[in-house]
Amino acid sequence: MDRRWAALIALVGVVVASGCATIAPYEREALARPEMQMESGTGLSELLDHSVAVREASTGGFGGAGGGCGCN
Numbered sequence: 001m002d003r004r005w006a007a008l009i010a011l012v013g014v015v016v017a018s019g020c021a022t023i024a025p026y027e028r029e030a031l032a033r034p035e036m037q038m039e040s041g042t043g044l045s046e047l048l049d050h051s052v053a054v055r056e057a058s059t060g061g062f063g064g065a066g067g068g069c070g071c072n
Contacts, residue, residue: 023031
């Protein structure tokens with residue numbers, strides 16, 4: 001039984017360690033491409049904003065515009 005626990009711990013260690021990777025600086029360009037982003041800009045965020053506005057019966061609050069003075 002002790003050997004099984006050691007093998008299980010070793011297996012878990014290998015699986016956890018395999019998720020770590022070192023990225024060279026020249027490889028970061030490929031990972032920073034727009035296709036690799038979680039939000040691809042296909043209009044999904046606009047659709048989500050619209051659905052929130054319809055559900056909450058209000059709009060706005062998603063951008064950084066305005067300074068609170070009411071002049072925007």
